[in-house]
Amino acid sequence: MNDLTEKPWSGRFQEPTDAFVEAFTASVGFDRRLYRQDIQGSIAHAKMLARQGILTEAECESIVAGLQRIQGRIETGDFSWSIPLEDVHMNIEAALIQDIGEAGKKLHTGRSRNDQVATDVRLYLREEIDQLQTALQRLQTVLLDLAEREAETLMPGFTHLQVAQPVSFGHHLMAWFEMLARDRARLRDCRRRVNQMPLGAAALAGTTYPIDRTYTAQLLGFEAPMENSLDAVSDRDFLIEFCAAASILMMHLSRFSEELILWSSAQFGFVQLSDRFCTGSSIMPQKKNPDVPELIRGKTGRIFGHLMALLTLMKAQPLAYNKDNQEDKEPLFDTLDNLKGALKVFADMLAQLRPDRAKMKAAARQGFPTATDLADYLVRKGVPFRDAHAIVGRAVARALEQGCDLSELSLETLRGFSPVIEEDVFSILTLEGALAARDHLGGTAPRQVRAAIRRARAALENARDS
Numbered sequence: 001m002n003d004l005t006e007k008p009w010s011g012r013f014q015e016p017t018d019a020f021v022e023a024f025t026a027s028v029g030f031d032r033r034l035y036r037q038d039i040q041g042s043i044a045h046a047k048m049l050a051r052q053g054i055l056t057e058a059e060c061e062s063i064v065a066g067l068q069r070i071q072g073r074i075e076t077g078d079f080s081w082s083i084p085l086e087d088v089h090m091n092i093e094a095a096l097i098q099d100i101g102e103a104g105k106k107l108h109t110g111r112s113r114n115d116q117v118a119t120d121v122r123l124y125l126r127e128e129i130d131q132l133q134t135a136l137q138r139l140q141t142v143l144l145d146l147a148e149r150e151a152e153t154l155m156p157g158f159t160h161l162q163v164a165q166p167v168s169f170g171h172h173l174m175a176w177f178e179m180l181a182r183d184r185a186r187l188r189d190c191r192r193r194v195n196q197m198p199l200g201a202a203a204l205a206g207t208t209y210p211i212d213r214t215y216t217a218q219l220l221g222f223e224a225p226m227e228n229s230l231d232a233v234s235d236r237d238f239l240i241e242f243c244a245a246a247s248i249l250m251m252h253l254s255r256f257s258e259e260l261i262l263w264s265s266a267q268f269g270f271v272q273l274s275d276r277f278c279t280g281s282s283i284m285p286q287k288k289n290p291d292v293p294e295l296i297r298g299k300t301g302r303i304f305g306h307l308m309a310l311l312t313l314m315k316a317q318p319l320a321y322n323k324d325n326q327e328d329k330e331p332l333f334d335t336l337d338n339l340k341g342a343l344k345v346f347a348d349m350l351a352q353l354r355p356d357r358a359k360m361k362a363a364a365r366q367g368f369p370t371a372t373d374l375a376d377y378l379v380r381k382g383v384p385f386r387d388a389h390a391i392v393g394r395a396v397a398r399a400l401e402q403g404c405d406l407s408e409l410s411l412e413t414l415r416g417f418s419p420v421i422e423e424d425v426f427s428i429l430t431l432e433g434a435l436a437a438r439d440h441l442g443g444t445a446p447r448q449v450r451a452a453i454r455r456a457r458a459a460l461e462n463a464r465d466s
């Protein structure tokens with residue numbers, strides 16, 4: 001295999017590559033994933049060359065047909081990848097030459113692997129972002145459906161993980177919907193910068209052939225050819241940007257996972273995860289562990305790590321292309337695999353989530369969640385807020401002493417704290433009253449939650465069209 005003539009660049013070399021170096025520098029083990037985009041890019045390049053009279057029509061047709069045959073062979077498993085041929089690009093080119101002969105040797109005219117690989121990765125990531133958008137949309141739909149069913153469900157809202165004020169469970173779920181909507185906007189924005197074409201930059205300086213980059217960009221569905229050839233082959237900022245967006249998204253899924261882990265514990269008991277998303281313990285027969293959210297929380301670490309790897313990969317590279325950039329692919333692929341997996345399993349798991357409304361309501365009753373409502377009541381009766389705050393503080397202390405909720409104190413006791421308190425106070429001390437009172441845009445009143453869900457559904461439908 002270690003035959004000098006086998007390598008397209010071996011002309012100026014007198015010694016074969018060291019066998020270990022050959023394996024060490026090869027990327028075909030992982031970049032073969034780009035085969036489809038590599039062929040897509042080559043076909044567009046060949047068509048452009050023919051249109052410009054650099055290749056004959058016959059040569060172009062032979063190249064296109066040959067590349068299509070190779071794609072077929074790769075997809076049926078009838079292609080053997082060679083490590084001495086280093087990467088996906090040289091493997092495919094060598095196979096083409098073997099298949100169609102002379103014309104195959106002309107494909108690389110006016111091109112370099114440097115602009116080729118940058119183009120392949122951009123085509124690949126563009127498709128993946130589109131798939132991620134679909135997966136995110138599905139997760140958002142599952143969330144909306146769940147939020148709609150739970151718009152009236154009372155749960156304790158927390159700050160500092162202490163009961164703060166009652167909220168609608170639907171409202172809580174819609175908070176996650178909003179975070180995912182921003183994640184999608186970030187990916188949409190990132191895609192615009194991914195969708196720029198490096199091809200034509202050749203090794204770094206452009207090429208002496210009369211190429212038409214605008215035509216190639218059109219064939220490949222890129223928004224435009226990149227302006228500067230050195231920039232086109234060297235920067236991987238679009239990958240860094242993607243991994244940053246992916247990290248923020250994973251951070252959201254990780255936080256959400258943390259809530260599911262807490263909520264499904266015996267101590268909270270707010271939700272039950274389906275058995276299909278949990279596992280047991282090999283020693284403790286009673287256990288049902290929330291493995292899926294735990295694993296998503298755990299995988300978040302490696303996604304953050306990939307972002308850091310890419311930033312570090314880039315930071316000290318002089319212009320233009322350096323072999324360092326070959327290291328951009330594994331972090332990207334691993335990010336994509338884990339992100340897609342996490343999004344799918346998360347949506348499946350949420351679709352089967354069983355909320356325990358009674359438990360949530362019982363938990364909302366603990367910890368005086370309507371204390372702020374009592375203070376607001378006093379303010380409406382003319383008491384300054386700071387005084388009202390102090391009055392309610394004393395009432396809470398009394399309720400604690402008596403081991404009851406504020407709503408269970410007698411009118412007489414309450415009036416002992418402030419004479420402005422009247423019989424109507426009890427309607428605002430209930431959880432339902434407290435919920436319904438937060439009745440403005442963005443508030444937790446079920447009426448507002450349902451309106452938010454309607455707006456979200458409409459936005460989701462529109463996003464589908466655009």
Ligand code: ARG
Nearest residue numbers: 027087113114117323325326
């Ligand atoms: N396998 C290389 C990469 O992934 C392709 C470009 C190599 N170019 C070069 N001049 N060595 O970046």
